[in-house]
Amino acid sequence: MAPSFSSAAQGNQPSPQLGADRKRQKYRSMKEIMKVAKRVVLVENEESDDGDYYTRVACDQCGSGERAEELLLCDKCDKGYHMLCLRPIVVRVPIGPWFCPECSDDQDRPLKSFTQKKIIDFFRIQKCRELVENCAWSQDVKKRRRRSNTLVFHKKRRRILPHVPSEDPTRRLVQMGSLASALTAHNMEFSNELTYMPGMAPRLANQAEFENGGMQVLSKEDTETLELCRSMYKRGECPPLIVTFDSCEGYTVEADGPIKDMTFIAEYTGDVDYIKNREQDDCDSMMTLLLATDPSKSLVVCPDKRGNIARFINGINNYTPEGRKKQNVKCVRYCVNGECRVLLVATRDITKGERLYYDYNGYEHEYPTHNFV
Structure with missing residues (x-):
């Protein structure tokens, strides 16, 4: 009997049923997987x-x-x-x-060091030689101080005194370098002016006549003192102040020399904006500029992009005994040539090494500021 070729072929090739079984074996059932899976409690x-x-x-x-x-x-x-x-x-x-x-x-700590040239460029100092030459204090400062002292003696209302820069020009470089380092660490530009940026409050909004209840006008002689201090700063004759870093308070300002009572410390500068636009702002050093009769017109100074050393002078709660003891600077808003300005003035004699604190509960109960940085 002849052999069957179909049977031989079937013996050499897997049957369709066997191929299907092998294919199914590639995928394990969930029941089989759960038998060997580790349990998590x-x-x-x-x-x-x-x-x-x-x-x-x-x-x-x-x-x-x-x-x-x-x-x-x-x-x-x-x-x-x-x-x-x-x-x-x-x-x-x-x-x-x-x-x-x-x-x-x-x-950003420790403070970054700045060379003399970088300090001059950073503050846009006009007369560079006055920083490196040994020279006496400005005659204008001495004359202005003598005249102010005379007025203090004869009148009850005390006048603002101009600051007296450190005699050593090298020391003034150190002071300005510390401020430049602190501003740079906060990604800020130096500015001794109130700035009005697009999208914020325009300069026309800063009018002292909008102040609710009126605003005290800076006298002519105090205005002259303010302008004198600004011109000295442009020449590199800065106040005897230095910015340091404290582990608790952050950047803070210390007196680098004796400062007399009623001495002009700094003007609070920065971008001017409406308070209504900054109600949810996270900046911790805003300062009230104008409290208008119409609340929608009230203004605030925001030194988060531009500012000066006032940005690092800490506010203190003067309602506590500790706060009253620390306070040595007052913050006062004035009408200067029809515009609102914020000035920081010493309230007592300040010794070298003493930190500067102003009372943030002073005039701005409606919009308190907390200037710990």
């Missing part, structure tokens, strides 16, 4: 009934979970910190994203 946290992480956050610095309203959560690592436990301290809850010191990219 969820451990519930006994400290919290609802297991909510944010109800169990404690300050990474002090370890306490109390005062939850003061705890800030890092938007990167989710760690919590009390505002007063941070260095420098945070005086109010940030509006936008916030990052803890470990996650923050702000590594």
Whole structure:
């Protein structure tokens, strides 16, 4: 009997049924997978009934979970910190994203050093030779001080005195270099003027006549003192002040020489904007410029892009005994040539090394500022 070729062919080739079985073997059933899968046991946290992480956050610095309203959560690592436990301290809850010191990219300490040429360029000093030549104080300053002292003796109302720059021009370079470093660390430009930027309040909005209840007018002689101090600054004859960094308060201003009572310290400068536009602003050093009868016309100075040394003079709560003891500068708004201006003036004799603090509860109860940086 002849052999069957069909049977031989079937012996050499897999049957359709066997191929289907092998194909199915490539995919394991869920039942088979669960037999060898490792089991994971969820451990519930006994400290919290609802297991909510944010109800169990404690300050990474002090370890306490109390005062939850003061705890800030890092938007990167989710760690919590009390505002007063941070260095420098945070005086109010940030509006936008916030990052803890470990996650923050702000590594601007220590202060960056500046060469003499860079300082001159940074402040746009007009007469460079006066910074490197040993010369006596400006005769205008001495004359102005003598005349002011005479007026103080004969009149009850005391006059503002011009600042007396440090005699050593090298020391003045150090003082201005510290300010340049602090401004650079905050990505700010130096400006001794109120600036009016597009999209903010125009200069026509800054009119003292809009002030609710009126504004005191700066006298002619005090206006002359203000202009004298501004011209001295342009020549590099800055006030004896230096900006330093403190682990608790951040950048702060110290007297680098004796400063007499009623001495002009600085004018508060920066971008001028409507208060209504800055109600949700996160800048911690805004200053009221105009409190108008119509609240929509009230103005504020915002030194977040441009400013001077006033940006780093810290505000203090003068309602506390400690605040009253520290305060040595007053913040006063004046009408100067029809416009509102904010001046910082010494309220007592200030010794070298003493930090400067002004009372932010003084005239601006409606819009308090907190200038810890």
